[in-house]
Amino acid sequence: MKKHRGRVSKTGIKKQLRLLPGHLIVGIWCLFTLVMLFWIVAASLSTSPEIMQGKALKFETGLHFENYVRAWSANSISVFFLNSLMYAICAMVGSILISAPAAYVLARFVFKGNLVIKSSFITAMSIPQIMVVLPLFSMATRAHLSGSKILLILLYIGMQIPYTTTFLLASFSNLSRVYEEAAAIDGCSPMKTFWKIMLPLAQPGIVTVGIFNFMNVWNEYFLSLILLLPRRICQ
Amino acid sequence: MKQNKKMIVCFLTPALIFFVAAFLYPICRTVVMSLFKVESISDPVGLWEFVGLSNFADLAETTIFQVAMINMLKIWLIGGILVLSVALLFAGILTSGIVGKNVYRAIIYVPNIINAVAMSTMWINYVYNKRFGLLHNFFTWIGADGLAKLDYMNGSLKFVSLLIAFCFGSVGYFMLIFMSGIEQIPGDVFEAATIDGAGKIKQFFTITCPLLKGTFKTCLTFWTVSVVGFFVWSQMWSAPLASEMSTITPFIYMYNVTFGTMGNVERNGGLGAAVGVVMALVVLVVFFVVGRLVKDDDLEL
Amino acid sequence: MKRKLLAMTLVGITATTMIMSGCGGNSDTKEEGGNEGSKKEEAAGEKDSGKEMTYWSMWNSTEGQAKVIQEAAEAYEKETGIHINIEWKGRDIKTLIGPALDAGEDVDFFDTDYMMLTQQNGKYLADLTDMAAAADYEKHIMPILLDNVKEWSDGALKAMPYQPYTTGVWYDKAMFEKAGVKETPETFDELLEVCEQLKKSSVNPMTCNSDGVTLLYGYQLARYVGQDKVLETLDNADWANVPEAKKAADDIRTLFDKGYMSEYAPANYPEGQNEIGFGESCMILNASWIPNEINQNTGATVDWGFFPWPSVEGGVDGPEASMVGSQGFGIVEKSEYKQEAFDFLLTVVTGDYDSKMAEAVASIPSDVENTKWPESVSGAEPYFKEMTKTYQWAVGLENNPTYKEILYDNLIKLTKLELDGQSFVDTMTAAK
Numbered sequence: 015m016k017k018h019r020g021r022v023s024k025t026g027i028k029k030q031l032r033l034l035p036g037h038l039i040v041g042i043w044c045l046f047t048l049v050m051l052f053w054i055v056a057a058s059l060s061t062s063p064e065i066m067q068g069k070a071l072k073f074e075t076g077l078h079f080e081n082y083v084r085a086w087s088a089n090s091i092s093v094f095f096l097n098s099l100m101y102a103i104c105a106m107v108g109s110i111l112i113s114a115p116a117a118y119v120l121a122r123f124v125f126k127g128n129l130v131i132k133s134s135f136i137t138a139m140s141i142p143q144i145m146v147v148l149p150l151f152s153m154a155t156r157a158h159l160s161g162s163k164i165l166l167i168l169l170y171i172g173m174q175i176p177y178t179t180t181f182l183l184a185s186f187s188n189l190s191r192v193y194e195e196a197a198a199i200d201g202c203s204p205m206k207t208f209w210k211i212m213l214p215l216a217q218p219g220i221v222t223v224g225i226f227n228f229m230n231v232w233n234e235y236f237l238s239l240i241l242l243l244p245r246r247i248c249q
Numbered sequence: 250m251k252q253n254k255k256m257i258v259c260f261l262t263p264a265l266i267f268f269v270a271a272f273l274y275p276i277c278r279t280v281v282m283s284l285f286k287v288e289s290i291s292d293p294v295g296l297w298e299f300v301g302l303s304n305f306a307d308l309a310e311t312t313i314f315q316v317a318m319i320n321m322l323k324i325w326l327i328g329g330i331l332v333l334s335v336a337l338l339f340a341g342i343l344t345s346g347i348v349g350k351n352v353y354r355a356i357i358y359v360p361n362i363i364n365a366v367a368m369s370t371m372w373i374n375y376v377y378n379k380r381f382g383l384l385h386n387f388f389t390w391i392g393a394d395g396l397a398k399l400d401y402m403n404g405s406l407k408f409v410s411l412l413i414a415f416c417f418g419s420v421g422y423f424m425l426i427f428m429s430g431i432e433q434i435p436g437d438v439f440e441a442a443t444i445d446g447a448g449k450i451k452q453f454f455t456i457t458c459p460l461l462k463g464t465f466k467t468c469l470t471f472w473t474v475s476v477v478g479f480f481v482w483s484q485m486w487s488a489p490l491a492s493e494m495s496t497i498t499p500f501i502y503m504y505n506v507t508f509g510t511m512g513n514v515e516r517n518g519g520l521g522a523a524v525g526v527v528m529a530l531v532v533l534v535v536f537f538v539v540g541r542l543v544k545d546d547d548l549e550l
Numbered sequence: 551m552k553r554k555l556l557a558m559t560l561v562g563i564t565a566t567t568m569i570m571s572g573c574g575g576n577s578d579t580k581e582e583g584g585n586e587g588s589k590k591e592e593a594a595g596e597k598d599s600g601k602e603m604t605y606w607s608m609w610n611s612t613e614g615q616a617k618v619i620q621e622a623a624e625a626y627e628k629e630t631g632i633h634i635n636i637e638w639k640g641r642d643i644k645t646l647i648g649p650a651l652d653a654g655e656d657v658d659f660f661d662t663d664y665m666m667l668t669q670q671n672g673k674y675l676a677d678l679t680d681m682a683a684a685a686d687y688e689k690h691i692m693p694i695l696l697d698n699v700k701e702w703s704d705g706a707l708k709a710m711p712y713q714p715y716t717t718g719v720w721y722d723k724a725m726f727e728k729a730g731v732k733e734t735p736e737t738f739d740e741l742l743e744v745c746e747q748l749k750k751s752s753v754n755p756m757t758c759n760s761d762g763v764t765l766l767y768g769y770q771l772a773r774y775v776g777q778d779k780v781l782e783t784l785d786n787a788d789w790a791n792v793p794e795a796k797k798a799a800d801d802i803r804t805l806f807d808k809g810y811m812s813e814y815a816p817a818n819y820p821e822g823q824n825e826i827g828f829g830e831s832c833m834i835l836n837a838s839w840i841p842n843e844i845n846q847n848t849g850a851t852v853d854w855g856f857f858p859w860p861s862v863e864g865g866v867d868g869p870e871a872s873m874v875g876s877q878g879f880g881i882v883e884k885s886e887y888k889q890e891a892f893d894f895l896l897t898v899v900t901g902d903y904d905s906k907m908a909e910a911v912a913s914i915p916s917d918v919e920n921t922k923w924p925e926s927v928s929g930a931e932p933y934f935k936e937m938t939k940t941y942q943w944a945v946g947l948e949n950n951p952t953y954k955e956i957l958y959d960n961l962i963k964l965t966k967l968e969l970d971g972q973s974f975v976d977t978m979t980a981a982k
Contacts, residue, residue, distance in 0.1 A: 050360075119256065119261055155649065155654075172267040205256050378821070491958075
């Protein structure tokens with residue numbers, strides 16, 4: 015990475031000039047994206063009549079920060095928000111805590127069934143949600159019945175397992191075995207080695223997959239739609 | 250060795266339990282359910298009525314389901330070509346040593362993390378609005394009045410506008426996958442090529458693309474899965490609480506037959522499950538064909 | 551470190567957009583908002599019976615109806631000590647309540663469109679006939695609504711209709727005046743004349759949302775042949791043998807062809823209807839919630855007039871027939887507190903809270919004894935009271951689940967002038 019950057023600065027401007035078409039293509043795309051994001055922010059500070067008249071960007075009636083206050087205090091929105099946050103965080107942490115050890119064993123040890131498990135996780139990733147969502151619905155309504163959110167969170171965790179495990183599997187296989195050997199010489203048990211040494215080493219991968227999981231659950235739409243969970247803001 | 254065994258069991262069991270509960274069991278149940286007539290999706294198994302393959306036969310005869318399948322196929326094919334080629338192009342540009350790579354990457358990725366509801370609201374109210382939308386203003390500005398008058402939200406253009414909006418948001422995700430694929434290609438391959446006098450563009454086509462076969466396979470699988478799960482966008486593009494020919498997808502159809510729609514007193518969870526099974530088969534076929542066509546000879550993601 | 555920062559930013563952005571999607575373009579929630587605070591605990595003051603009922607609502611907590619219901623629930627709790635848990639579920643409740651009840655969800659009463667309520671969810675509902683008789687409930691409610699409810703559930707009273715609506719043409723009175731239109735049109739030809747006059751005064755005579763095309767065609771066809779025949783034609787896809795199907799299609803096409811419709815019509819919901827609020831268009835065929843919706847969304851203060859969809863030459867139906875509907879409360883058969891729920895709902899659908907709700911969202915009061923209609927819908931009052939026939943929504947054109955998308959698609963093509971009456975009938979026949 016460092017070497018790469020050094021090279022850039024040496025030939026510097028000349029090289030970037032040669033890349034101008036690239037800058038142009040990506041730049042226009044980014045500009046468009048930024049304009050759109052800006053519009054979303056502007057619309058959120060505007061009023062419905064203004065949006066409908068195409069005046070969201072003009073702020074003729076000033077900035078309506080009270081939209082946010084109102085959105086929050088109109089009683090259930092804050093509940094939706096906190097619910098979403100809770101589901102997303104629990105699913106993120108939970109799926110990593112469960113997947114990371116599994117990914118580690120799958121990456122490090124040779125045993126019967128290893129390959130089968132790995133490939134069924136990969137296959138599961140390609141199973142469309144539409145295939146599992148109906149039974150999940152009946153499971154979840156039953157879970158909802160017992161009045162606990164816990165079963166629902168468990169469901170969300172379960173849905174993230176194959177992806178998280180497969181992703182972390184790659185992270186663990188890229189780690190050198192030297193660490194474990196050193197730990198073993200120091201008399202550290204394999205399990206302890208995992209929690210104390212290997213898991214922290216895999217941090218970059220864990221952070222990335224954690225973000226993905228968080229977003230998946232946060233933006234999850236269908237299951238929360240059919241469960242009529244009090245977390246949907248729109249419609 | 251014994252300790253290892255204990256560890257394997259301890260570490261693997263929780264993940265497997267979750268896997269069985271959230272995937273294996275639901276998959277089996279969906280398959281079984283597709284052979285029954287199930288009036289309410291939460292009915293216990295005792296109330297199911299066995300109908301054999303007639304759910305599938307019904308599907309094959311339903312015009313609206315065929316329309317939904319064709320819509321999905323179009324999204325998959327046209328959208329897939331658009332999204333994957335743009336994503337690959339951007340990945341190529343961003344890994345070429347361009348200044349500002351991280352900023353570009355972040356901005357291109359951002360639409361992926363925004364709630365689809367917010368994104369489609371933006372597209373519909375801002376970009377596609379035929380009175381003051383971005384496209385309208387742009388075409389008026391360049392003097393193309395005919396183009397400025399186009400109605401993107403009704404009639405034949407509705408599907409196209411939906412497709413473009415959806416694809417736009419997907420590019421970032423596949424670009425990231427391609428980028429990580431490209432970055433795994435050893436740098437000396439390129440250096441050798443540079444010494445041989447191959448230009449950046451030539452390198453991209455002769456070295457980068459062929460070496461990305463495995464990554465491409467990953468992308469294709471993810472793309473297929475995301476197209477099959479096409480729901481929110483379609484819903485946002487249709488009239489409130491209704492579905493339309495131009496935007497209906499199998500997922501929407503499944504929702505309608507499983508939970509019932511306006512005026513539709515009859516519900517059949519089994520038919521919905523049959524849609525699910527058909528979709529899963531579609532994905533598996535794609536998965537299999539891609540696997541046969543593209544032999545792994547490079548690093549997987 | 552950098553990654554952590556990135557993670558935090560991403561999370562932040564998602565969080566903000568999540569909120570934004572709520573207040574950005576969401577037009578059907580009324581934004582007058584206001585501070586409701588939470589009052590569960592405060593209200594529990596005087597009595598505490600320890601009883602609790604659960605209500606799943608079709609409204610979102612920010613809507614005008616929700617506020618009035620909330621108020622009624624608090625008053626009820628104060629008086630009886632029975633607490634009502636309200637879960638604001640929104641419109642999707644109409645399809646999702648069934649599976650939820652099948653799964654044993656603990657709901658005492660809920661509401662949705664009264665036709666959906668009785669037809670699709672009737673099997674979950676308690677028969678209220680005896681309670682209604684004891685409370686002399688039926689005298690409060692429009693007979694036509696009660697008749698419908700009973701007809702759909704074989705004579706049993708399983709729903710308490712409220713928030714009734716009617717449909718017809720809503721127009722901006724000031725524009726009629728400016729164009730010199732004195733009389734509201736009674737026949738379709740008169741409507742065309744009014745359109746011509748309005749067009750000369752340089753406004754768009756009519757507009758519609760894209761989901762309004764089924765209303766236009768449904769009304770026109772029903773004026774020719776009546777609802778029963780419309781439904782029959784639809785079910786048998788017998789378009790070719792009903793000459794009126796082509797005639798009605800041509801009539802509707804004329805409105806678009808002659809430029810009597812806004813050039814943007816049919817526009818995406820709610821852009822079409824908003825044109826009236828912005829002073830660009832004059833008339834729209836829609837339900838009685840439309841005046842309030844338009845005023846809310848556009849901030850306009852239109853002086854609303856109303857006339858029923860005109861009759862046609864040689865047609866069977868006239869202003870005495872209209873699409874009428876309402877929302878309805880249903881009480882779940884399994885509930886332990888049916889009588890309590892009924893008593894509470896009685897306070898919502900009749901008397902003070904009913905007129906409060908009518909006032910809050912400018913809707914028609916459901917209690918016939920509440921004679922004062924909100925200003926903006928009052929134009930429909932005389933017709934409403936003399937109505938003898940009810941049409942279903944879009945005269946039933948949206949009922950056939952396997953067919954409605956195809957019909958809708960072709961109607962859009964008709965209004966885009968991509969089809970004419972004959973080719974519309976042909977494609978519809980072929981689509982069977």
